Amino acid sequence: MKQNKMVEAIGGISDKYLNEAISYKPQKRFKYAGWMGLVALAACAMIIMGIGMFKGTNKADSVVALDINPSIELIISKHDKVLSVKALNEDAEVVLKDMDLKNVDLDTALNAIIGSLLKNGYLDEVYNAVNVCVENNDEGRANSLGEKFKAEIGNLFDDNDLIGGVNYQFCSNSEESKKLAEEYGVSVGKLSLAQTVSANTGMALEVAVELSISELWDLLDAGNANIITKDTAYKIAVADAKVEEAAAKLVSNKIQETGGLFTYAIKFTVGENELYKYEIDAVEGTILEREYEYVSKEETTGDSNQNASTEVEKESAAEDSTEIETESDGSDAKEEETKTPVEPAKQITKKEALAIAYKDAGVIEKAVKLEELKHKPVEKEYHIEFSVGLVDYVYVINAVDGSIISKESEDKTGAGDTTTDVDTNKTISADEALKIALAKAGIEFKDLTTCDIKYTVKKASAEYKVHFHVGKEHYEYTINAVTGEIVEKVHPTPVQPVQPVKPGDKEEASKPTPPTPSETPTTPELPTLSEKPTAPEAPTAPAAPTLQEGHTHPTPAGPGKKEDAKVSISFEKLAN
Amino acid sequence: MLDEEIIELFFARSEQALKELEAKYGKMCLQTSYNILGNHSDAEECVNDSYLGAWNAIPPTKPNPLLTYVLKIVRNVSLNRYHKNQAQKRNSSYDLAVEELSELIATPETVESIIEANELTAAIEVFLEMISDIDRVIFVRRYWFYDDYKHIAKRVGLSEKNVSVKLTRLRKQLKDYLSERGSFL
Numbered sequence: 001m002k003q004n005k006m007v008e009a010i011g012g013i014s015d016k017y018l019n020e021a022i023s024y025k026p027q028k029r030f031k032y033a034g035w036m037g038l039v040a041l042a043a044c045a046m047i048i049m050g051i052g053m054f055k056g057t058n059k060a061d062s063v064v065a066l067d068i069n070p071s072i073e074l075i076i077s078k079h080d081k082v083l084s085v086k087a088l089n090e091d092a093e094v095v096l097k098d099m100d101l102k103n104v105d106l107d108t109a110l111n112a113i114i115g116s117l118l119k120n121g122y123l124d125e126v127y128n129a130v131n132v133c134v135e136n137n138d139e140g141r142a143n144s145l146g147e148k149f150k151a152e153i154g155n156l157f158d159d160n161d162l163i164g165g166v167n168y169q170f171c172s173n174s175e176e177s178k179k180l181a182e183e184y185g186v187s188v189g190k191l192s193l194a195q196t197v198s199a200n201t202g203m204a205l206e207v208a209v210e211l212s213i214s215e216l217w218d219l220l221d222a223g224n225a226n227i228i229t230k231d232t233a234y235k236i237a238v239a240d241a242k243v244e245e246a247a248a249k250l251v252s253n254k255i256q257e258t259g260g261l262f263t264y265a266i267k268f269t270v271g272e273n274e275l276y277k278y279e280i281d282a283v284e285g286t287i288l289e290r291e292y293e294y295v296s297k298e299e300t301t302g303d304s305n306q307n308a309s310t311e312v313e314k315e316s317a318a319e320d321s322t323e324i325e326t327e328s329d330g331s332d333a334k335e336e337e338t339k340t341p342v343e344p345a346k347q348i349t350k351k352e353a354l355a356i357a358y359k360d361a362g363v364i365e366k367a368v369k370l371e372e373l374k375h376k377p378v379e380k381e382y383h384i385e386f387s388v389g390l391v392d393y394v395y396v397i398n399a400v401d402g403s404i405i406s407k408e409s410e411d412k413t414g415a416g417d418t419t420t421d422v423d424t425n426k427t428i429s430a431d432e433a434l435k436i437a438l439a440k441a442g443i444e445f446k447d448l449t450t451c452d453i454k455y456t457v458k459k460a461s462a463e464y465k466v467h468f469h470v471g472k473e474h475y476e477y478t479i480n481a482v483t484g485e486i487v488e489k490v491h492p493t494p495v496q497p498v499q500p501v502k503p504g505d506k507e508e509a510s511k512p513t514p515p516t517p518s519e520t521p522t523t524p525e526l527p528t529l530s531e532k533p534t535a536p537e538a539p540t541a542p543a544a545p546t547l548q549e550g551h552t553h554p555t556p557a558g559p560g561k562k563e564d565a566k567v568s569i570s571f572e573k574l575a576n
Numbered sequence: 577m578l579d580e581e582i583i584e585l586f587f588a589r590s591e592q593a594l595k596e597l598e599a600k601y602g603k604m605c606l607q608t609s610y611n612i613l614g615n616h617s618d619a620e621e622c623v624n625d626s627y628l629g630a631w632n633a634i635p636p637t638k639p640n641p642l643l644t645y646v647l648k649i650v651r652n653v654s655l656n657r658y659h660k661n662q663a664q665k666r667n668s669s670y671d672l673a674v675e676e677l678s679e680l681i682a683t684p685e686t687v688e689s690i691i692e693a694n695e696l697t698a699a700i701e702v703f704l705e706m707i708s709d710i711d712r713v714i715f716v717r718r719y720w721f722y723d724d725y726k727h728i729a730k731r732v733g734l735s736e737k738n739v740s741v742k743l744t745r746l747r748k749q750l751k752d753y754l755s756e757r758g759s760f761l
Binding site for chain 1: 604641643647648651652655674677694696699700701704709710712713716717719720721731736737740741744
């Protein structure tokens, strides 16, 4: 009821909100302040030593550090000539490689740096944020330089069709700051920004300095957001995975930002085979995504199938035992007491998801090599990849109701995609297709010189291509395998070169009955195991000549005809 | 063709009006209906029924803008169809959206019983004014149009996860807002 009430209420909102939602386009942004941007470009820290400290046109007047995650420090003269350039981190070394900016005008140097940033992929994102931190005893001089940097970089962005913004920041020039910046491997400007963010948000400084400039500015925009620490995030992940913290081995734990959302991306392993990946909301500490993967060790065992099945069984066993325990407890709340990270309540287990996929694919668990199994609780789905022989399968299963959201399979034997919408139980057989073609042509089987039937299944259709020759005339029919309708016909044309009649088929030549395939070339089942799905078994009807690929049969009873009728059926499955 | 010209065709009782309507807004109507029903053939039927509804209503109605008017018909027709089909399945984007909304009125005996639908609409509109443009668009796309996360993400230029998290927060904000408002309404 309350659902309907909300639906009804939202349904009644003003047209202006609908129009806005219909016409909304993501805004391209360029701004010098505000900083709700996406991707980091840089901090540009300019440290201006007092004019009195340096005299003469070639003396250092200012020190400019550009952080573009690359952090670059420029020392410039009072006439805006670059006196030296220093890479503050590894990214900056890449950007400055082979560049000699000494005694170059600041404008030219900036242009070259921006060009190199572009070339090296540091400016290919949606939104680029630059922070210019100017440090000088003379704040007025620092401010004017800061404004100049903003304008120059802004113009360069415009020229290069980049979206982004530049922010100027005045920084103090204390030895303490320099030392701390060096300790963290960042520029003084970035350190200053990180310190501000740390003070405003409660984020640890060591975490803040890892963020990009735009991320830091986004955090400042967010204002009072409280960011949880890395350790807290890790503990949340480990607790959710229900593993002992001592047994978990941290692989990586990094804070990241996308579109204003800060998250910790955490990876840890348990033992040799289990890899956990978590994404945790850095503000609220909620789990946004969790994945659990088996890391196959086939390269060490040399028997991938056996290994994979063992892993699956191990998982199944674990879940089974848990379920038993749960039952004995009589507590539904503990139903998910497995190592598998599963969204509390209502989502199916991995075992169930695998069973659904295997059943649908028509494969048996022991033959399966499980490649990947991911549970995405936010999206409420399982992503499963496995292979059987040379056929790869990818399934996405709804984690709530177990329905199959999507499935794909690829036959690496070259047979192609085996998924089809065609109901395999409703297709006609090859001999029925042949009869239809012969009836249409007004020809009897006994009159055929050669005959070739190919079965083709595509995503939404299945068809037979029936080729045959009567003497030198070539007939070709394409018949819908479901409806039996003739889709296309070509006849007659001069005969194609006929393969030489095989000698020594006299026995078969004496058989009068036309070939009747005892086994419908059945279609489109998903291939199982490693058997190539394109190879039909030879029919076994004893009275009829067997239909085998390329097998040659006698032409039945054609007066005066001594050529054999070649009846072959080949199957091919085509990709979509 | 301009909306005004299409409406003129409606007024002239020209069937070309429906063709133009379909050509201009058919895709959007179909998507909206599909979001609710999760079934193409049902959605197509509902859209056709909606066109008939528009045909019967115009004239005398002279909607401006035409699109939202037609979309509202589509939404209503599709919701009616949905409730007829409800016994059969519960897996459309609409289902999921409605499920998410169900948590917003936490205390139905104190809020739902007091706030009539139009008052609730007014409260939601106030809430929509309080949030950012992009959040508003995300909210409306999700709970009016019933777009799935993927479509919303593409429309607003964010990741699906980002949209998901934003919606979670928006629902929480709305819930808090409605709770506060419910106390004095």
